[in-house]
Amino acid sequence: MDMETKTPKKAGVFRVWGKMLPYIKPYRKWVAAIIAAMLLDACIAVAYTLIAGYVVDRFVTPRTHQGITTFAILYSGLVLIKTLCQIVLGSLALRLEMYIGRDLKRDLFTHLQTLSFSYYNQTPVGTIVARALNDPGRIAEGIPWILVDAVYCSVYVFTCLGVMLVLNWKLGLLVLAVVPFIALFTVYFEKRILKVNRKARKINAEVTRHYNEGISGAKTSKTLVIEDKNLDAFREVSGSMCRTSIQAVMLDAIYIPIISFLTALAVSFVITGGGNMAMAGGISIGELTVFVNFALRIADPVQGFAFQATRFVSMQANIERVVELLELKPQITDTPEVVEKYGTSLEPRRENWEPLLGRVTFEDVTFRYPDGTENVLEHFDLEVPAGSTVAIVGETGAGKSTLVNLCCRFFEPTAGRILIDSRDYRERSMLWLHSNIGYVLQTPHLFSGTVKENIRYGRLDATDEEIVAAAKLVNAHDFIMRMEKGYDSDVGEGGGQLSTGEKQLVSFARAVLADPRIFVLDEATASIDTKTEALIQEAISTLLDGRTSFLIAHRLSTIRKADMILVVRDGKIVQRGTHQELMDQGGYYADLYNKQFEAENTEAAFRV
Structure with a gap:
């Protein structure tokens, strides 16, 4: 309600x-x-x-x-x-x-x-x-x-x-x-x-x-x-x-x-x-x-x-x-002890922030949404070493975003703990965690203003040279320079002057500029054209190098190199392993992959 x-x-x-x-x-x-x-x-x-x-x-x-x-x-x-x-x-x-x-x-x-x-x-x-x-x-x-x-x-x-x-x-x-x-x-x-x-x-x-x-x-x-x-x-x-x-x-x-x-x-x-x-x-x-x-x-x-x-x-x-x-209280809050040491989201005490390395541990986690009646996760354990890539796959509506929402502390476990660098993340401030996360959504949101201003939201003290470097890294520089005023071009309300793919590239550049230790890509290439996807895929391997990353993927062909793949069905994790391990096991993941592979081949044949 x-x-x-x-x-x-x-x-x-x-x-x-x-x-x-x-x-x-x-x-x-x-x-x-x-x-x-x-x-x-x-x-x-x-x-x-x-x-x-x-x-x-x-x-x-x-x-x-x-x-x-x-x-x-x-x-x-x-x-x-x-x-x-x-x-x-x-x-x-x-x-x-x-x-x-x-x-x-x-x-x-x-x-x-x-x-x-x-x-x-x-x-x-x-x-x-x-x-x-x-x-x-x-x-x-x-x-x-x-x-x-x-x-x-x-x-x-x-x-x-x-x-x-x-x-x-x-x-x-x-x-x-x-x-x-x-x-x-x-x-x-x-x-x-x-x-x-x-x-x-x-x-x-x-x-x-x-x-x-x-x-x-x-x-x-x-x-x-x-x-x-x-x-x-x-x-x-x-x-x-x-x-x-x-x-x-x-x-x-x-x-x-x-x-x-x-x-x-x-x-x-x-x-x-x-x-x-x-x-x-x-x-x-x-x-x-x-x-x-x-x-x-x-x-x-x-x-x-x-x-x-x-x-x-x-x-x-x-x-x-x-x-x-x-007087409405947020459901997720920092304890008074955490606020005293790390500050609030509006008045942070960054001098007390420890560096984040990127190791993520789910320890006997049970979770139920606040307005839900059934547990989405039960006694779930997962160890994600720093710098590794975890892909989360499943059909639309299967509950792929739940793990990411918990990891980013948009929600907290009903029972159990989530550790960041071997320490319960509730012992540190939400802003400390969010400042170390680069989150790219399927439908990116841009603010009214110029391309440069939107990229700079990733790090407000960034120089113009750093903004251009971030754009080049994600292959956004070329399309930006084709715009009438380049980086000073207005994106319109909600980025309405740009295509979905162009907004996605700007969103990637913004995330890169923040230099986060954890990357979350929430079906970031699901709504863009093949050409733009190729540009983004080319940049992703560079972006994720040395960073802990969570990839929520619809196209399974994009996550074959992930260190671990979690397969979600009806809100439950039914399989886990590398791409090759899951293909060897057969089952739900193999069926999904084979169906998509056939569909992509058919689509390619029609294009020819």
């Missing part, structure tokens, strides 16, 4: 938001400045209403202009201060949004680098992208602006209520009478809005996944003529997203008008009660003006506060998803 299908643990909204405090704390001075600016801004807004009442009693009712110039100067000063407050809080809130978003995405990206291979095997790319990009963006956008609006609205509302109680407690209580009802409706709708938003976020990840698969698999879809099937699947998930979004909007559409009605009710109470008091001489016209303005203006901040409350609650779903990913 991938983590996207897991039901998030329910927690209190404030407890969930507390997980964001480490991202807010570094910018606490900005937050303090924003709050201070909002407090001053809200107080000035309240003062505007009091000033309106003062104007009525001081200038309008007595019909005088005396002192109005001084009043105008003071009022203009308040307007200037309020404008400056809004500039400060606006600029700081925007910066806070950008920096929190940067920090969240950076931590997520860093954490994704530490997760085990099993996570990427079980979790769709679209799901990961949605969590790593969409959710942090929404959180970063919400934190500063919820803070701004919530502080402003709450300060304005409570200051208004306090002023009204001081001016006339009876009218103030009429407004306070609706507050409990607003609180009750807010609590009632909170759980429903949160539930719908959780569902919407999950479906949005599915939408992203469908887009990702539709774009990356566009060529396959066209060749298989399954555009209509893809469209039907997308219609289903997008329809579900539409229905869930409508449900969320409907909840808001019900909730906000209820709050608006309660606010309008408070306004009518104030106007009715205050009007009667003014007619009876209980309050002045200026005071009535203050109450009417407060009653009218309080509606917007109350609704604004209610809106931010729903937004505050709905964002809990985004935070839960991000925190769940950040």
Whole structure:
């Protein structure tokens, strides 16, 4: 089960938001400045209403202009201060949004680098992208602006209520009478809005996944003529997203008008009660003006506060998803003692790394995949001397990659030990081992950038001369020089500007540049043309000289010189030995080899 299908643990909204405090704390001075600016801004807004009442009693009712110039100067000063407050809080809130978003995405990206291979095997790319990009963006956008609006609205509302109680407690209580009802409706709708938003976020990840698969698999879809099937699947998930979004909007559409009605009710109470008091001489016209303005203006901040409350609650779903990913522990980790000596993958202590010679020992190894129910290996023993070549053969899906995945510590034995140079490889760091492994996949991955940059990933401090030497060693130099800009030619996204064979040659050059002690070739020549395969085979013997190597092979003719051949069938190793020993034994390997030999001869005859 991938983590996207897991039901998030329910927690209190404030407890969930507390997980964001480490991202807010570094910018606490900005937050303090924003709050201070909002407090001053809200107080000035309240003062505007009091000033309106003062104007009525001081200038309008007595019909005088005396002192109005001084009043105008003071009022203009308040307007200037309020404008400056809004500039400060606006600029700081925007910066806070950008920096929190940067920090969240950076931590997520860093954490994704530490997760085990099993996570990427079980979790769709679209799901990961949605969590790593969409959710942090929404959180970063919400934190500063919820803070701004919530502080402003709450300060304005409570200051208004306090002023009204001081001016006339009876009218103030009429407004306070609706507050409990607003609180009750807010609590009632909170759980429903949160539930719908959780569902919407999950479906949005599915939408992203469908887009990702539709774009990356566009060529396959066209060749298989399954555009209509893809469209039907997308219609289903997008329809579900539409229905869930409508449900969320409907909840808001019900909730906000209820709050608006309660606010309008408070306004009518104030106007009715205050009007009667003014007619009876209980309050002045200026005071009535203050109450009417407060009653009218309080509606917007109350609704604004209610809106931010729903937004505050709905964002809990985004935070839960991000925190769940950040707290996800990799299945394969180094012990604290190993980390203390050898460092981590991001902060290695290379000065403590011992040289790797290349001897690999499987000692009574039993293995079962984390999501499996049966053992793939049972009490398996294998001794691979340093510098020897082990070939692993079998039909597609037989489980050939299991041994290599264990050797590279992408997975660890369920029982038993794997030794590197006579020492349990769990006693050293994963980065130490991975830095000494050159892994070439059947489908190589190139990063966006130039040919030179992709080869240099093998060793970042390599010189241009070393890069060219590595390319020449694997017979990649000639095709690179035929490109328009040579080594500075762009390979495109995922190496899209190169053929599969050319990408494979660049991948070989990258592995060679790393100068690893252990080489893993995972069916590295299975998907390339005969001419390119000949170039690679010519280089392989040179590459593997003096290095421990594991060759996962589909074409058995390429591994006849291996020191040991392991034959895998239905996830079990059924034969082992040299090519000649296995041919003499007969059995499964001999049958596979003879069938391939006949097929290759037939193919060659047709080419002639």
